[in-house]
Amino acid sequence: MRTYRSLRYLGAVALAGAAAASLAAPAGKEIYQGTCIACHGANGKGVLPGVPDFTSAKSPLKAPDAVVLKRIKQGYQSPGSPMAMPPKGGSPSLTDADLKAVLAYLRKSFER
Numbered sequence: 001m002r003t004y005r006s007l008r009y010l011g012a013v014a015l016a017g018a019a020a021a022s023l024a025a026p027a028g029k030e031i032y033q034g035t036c037i038a039c040h041g042a043n044g045k046g047v048l049p050g051v052p053d054f055t056s057a058k059s060p061l062k063a064p065d066a067v068v069l070k071r072i073k074q075g076y077q078s079p080g081s082p083m084a085m086p087p088k089g090g091s092p093s094l095t096d097a098d099l100k101a102v103l104a105y106l107r108k109s110f111e112r
């Protein structure tokens with residue numbers, strides 16, 4: 001009986017922890033929809049000239065996490081590109097954890 005009770009308690013603590021974590025760090029999807037979608041589009045194909053198609057065979061998502069995260073964080077412009085990716089998509093308050101979450105969302109949603 002005791003064991004059962006303490007397991008229930010642990011479960012409640014874990015649930016509360018998960019809720020707190022999701023409050024502190026918005027999910028990748030919310031970040032994408034709040035910050036990135038204006039240029040990258042709901043389907044990840046890009047809505048402005050110079051924005052890469054995340055779903056194409058030449059998607060920049062083919063690069064390793066470390067490379068892609070650095071470019072999201074610091075901004076990026078490839079040679080000859082008409083437009084630059086702004087650092088953190090123009091939302092300076094995004095944390096490293098937020099950027100990881102949004103990259104996971106990009107991979108899950110658009111990578112082929």
Ligand code: HEC
Binds near residue numbers: 051
């Ligand atoms: C103001 C428009 C704009 C916004 C907002 C924006 N991007 Fe971009 N992004 C670009 C453009 C333009 C490029 C292509 C830059 C180039 O190749 O010169 C790009 C490129 C990228 C790349 C590919 C980089 C590479 O390795 O070639 C990733 C990944 C990316 N953006 C992720 C994001 C994420 C995540 C967000 C939201 C947090 C975001 N972008 C918000 C315009 C934007």
